[in-house]
Amino acid sequence: MTNDTVYSELLDRFVAIVGERNALREPADIAPYLVENRGLYHGTSPLVLKPATTAEVSAILKLASETGTAIVPQSGNTGLVGGQTPREGHQDIVISLQRLNRIRDVDPVANVMVVDGGCILADVHKAAAEVNRLFPLSLGSEGSCRIGGNLSTNAGGTAVLAYGNMRHLCLGLEVVLPTGEIWDGLRRLKKDNTGYDLRDLFIGAEGTLGIITGAVLKLFPQPLGHQVAFAGLKSVEDALALFEKASSLCGTALTGFELMPRIGVEFTVRHIEGVRDPLSNPYPWYALIDISTSDSAETAARMMETLLEQGFEAGLVEDAVIAASEAQRAALWHMRESMSDAQKPEGGSIKHDVSVPISSIPRFMAEAEQAVMAAMPGARICAFGHLGDGNIHYNISQPVGADKAAFIARWREMNHIVHGLVLAHGGSISAEHGIGQLKRDELATIRPSIEMELMRRIKNAFDPAGIMNPDKVLGAR
């Protein structure tokens, strides 16, 4: 037999596990699985498998470990760092979770839901709402991202302030290990101190330690009161001071506090259908404030009014509007959630997903603006994000009329400038998107060697054959 024949027979063995109709071999069929949204990564793969059960995933990984075949798990393919994209020039087999999409159980008394790893986030929202509960993870991509990917990237989004990241919304996991063994950690317990925290090790591991095939998610009561306001502000300092007031006043009823710059509002008004500036005059900065209360609608209304009153009195708020209906609330959030898309028609955009301790945000923003503008006069900084979490999407749109390719070619240079300041403030170069391929090499340079060494030891302990999503998060030595 030739090598080609041997290889082709190996692929057949993988296909036999899921059945021919659930395997893609044609380049045209495979193509959508080889790219990600931003177009930064394009990989190669001979085969996409779509298992429908945990047992099928297990059989695939067992065969992969035995034959040393590299595997890339792919959930909703909405990741932003190339973690779900097969490597270029390799033969990684893609395992798509899209058929692993059952809601297994919903228990509104215990406030838990058990789901397959391939459930779409929006479907989880719906299933929770049907029993009058809330699953709070909220992302721009919620119509297509899937729970396994949300867990593997420890997804954040706009509700982290009150409810935490995906890590905090999960009680238990079912994971297929690289060897094909199944770890049943589907516990529904809020308190369980019995040995090492394996759950949190798989969460955020970006599919390099195993494939998450099932999860126990936490549910919450649906809030009775919901208020959204949009406030024009003079400065980032004022935004931080207003956030502190909001945080003290509302506690965990403060479910969102998003910072937006004038240019971001202009971009959305210009390019996103239906978006208009809610205030009559322009302001350098804006805050979108979201309050949800459990006891009554009146509490939310009173809190928002009190907060804005205190903000006006303290000279922190220049102008503000409170949404008067669910449609108006949705419109304000739509503006914020379109802010990334609205940058596309403006040309190239160099992105950063960073966090710093929130007391450092004003200084970081000032320093970064100075450094970026010095390096690239005319750059248009559209830095927005989750102020209350210290998480800024520090995006830089190209100067008007600049050459897009030449601008994008300066990605690493601009990263270096922004990340240098982030690190000087004790911040993170990836607040919520993860490492994937995009930040893999940089991670190794900024972390102490003992930390990289511990991560490698864990990787080797879990995946001795090195087949699980290779070269993501950790590079070859």
Add this chain to the structure above:
Amino acid sequence: MTNDTVYSELLDRFVAIVGERNALREPADIAPYLVENRGLYHGTSPLVLKPATTAEVSAILKLASETGTAIVPQSGNTGLVGGQTPREGHQDIVISLQRLNRIRDVDPVANVMVVDGGCILADVHKAAAEVNRLFPLSLGSEGSCRIGGNLSTNAGGTAVLAYGNMRHLCLGLEVVLPTGEIWDGLRRLKKDNTGYDLRDLFIGAEGTLGIITGAVLKLFPQPLGHQVAFAGLKSVEDALALFEKASSLCGTALTGFELMPRIGVEFTVRHIEGVRDPLSNPYPWYALIDISTSDSAETAARMMETLLEQGFEAGLVEDAVIAASEAQRAALWHMRESMSDAQKPEGGSIKHDVSVPISSIPRFMAEAEQAVMAAMPGARICAFGHLGDGNIHYNISQPVGADKAAFIARWREMNHIVHGLVLAHGGSISAEHGIGQLKRDELATIRPSIEMELMRRIKNAFDPAGIMNPDKVLGAR
């Protein structure tokens, strides 16, 4: 040189790291470090070291790894499973964290505090209160337990409902690895998705993967409103229904919901100075309800009144009293927190620290009562705890007049009965106290072998010389 001389010289090398005055060699001095509160474990040790800096801890562990010397880290020595006690018949060296007790930094704007691993929890509370902030971990032992131990056991306590376990109250760690290397993970970030979650691996590892010498803790606004009520109830079912109402109404303003049985109240009234029954008639069960609000004192008062009104109307609450002063609130909590101590004068007590999904609590309690009473007629079940977390301290006091030693000899038999039911409900045999020595062998029998195997691989990856708190959590193979 004789072996004795070699060994004595080795001990001298350890002593030299901290200085003679910070080392204990005399049996009388060492004795308090060899026992734990319940008297279940008594170990042996030739030496107690009291390092005052991370560098000293590092030097000790480096020498220990090089010479294969077993080390037991000891924090406040308040653990309940023998995790902090040296092994019997071995020569484990105890490292006490008590001199590692500096508050390193307090930042009320970023809402973080950085502390040494040996800080006493009550001192952390005080330092937070001085800047008008709350550090919410609340335990009976807070006057003597220390942060390193709280983290290593992922401590729970009475405020978990609203604020989470110790795991949820920590942003970053400094850990000395068994090799003596120092991992500086003292990050102050709420969002940081950069690689595997090492932090959560050390938290709850009970000192078997390294020694936690520093931590970044989360602070919260001090609540403005605080209400505590004590309600007499007919049944555990009614307690659960009342909890659901409270949870929906108050959201995260519900900061405590503790279940207590009549016998527990009788024990505390009988044995704890100053405790009296707040209600004029006896009821089979009681709930202690704690509400804290951030916006105003009125909100807490209104919530508590609304909750009790709804409880009366629904027939869930038989009688109730709302504490009218801070002193009355403290008195109600004192009753709850004395419930463990109040069992001591009643003779032997066989303890369980279990959790089940909260929807299963009524059935679990009924089944456990039936099984325990069938096995041991006259047993006095004092099952109390954190209903809202599904966490019950299922304690069994000996029958009146029984022989204490004969009763305690049935510890494992009673464990077997109670834990069997816990596992049947998908519960945990250690909700908050951990594994230590007490539950080590049982853990290995109830967990899938792949889970124990992964834990062992992690242990070997972090502690190749096997010197860190050996035979705790994981036994010798």
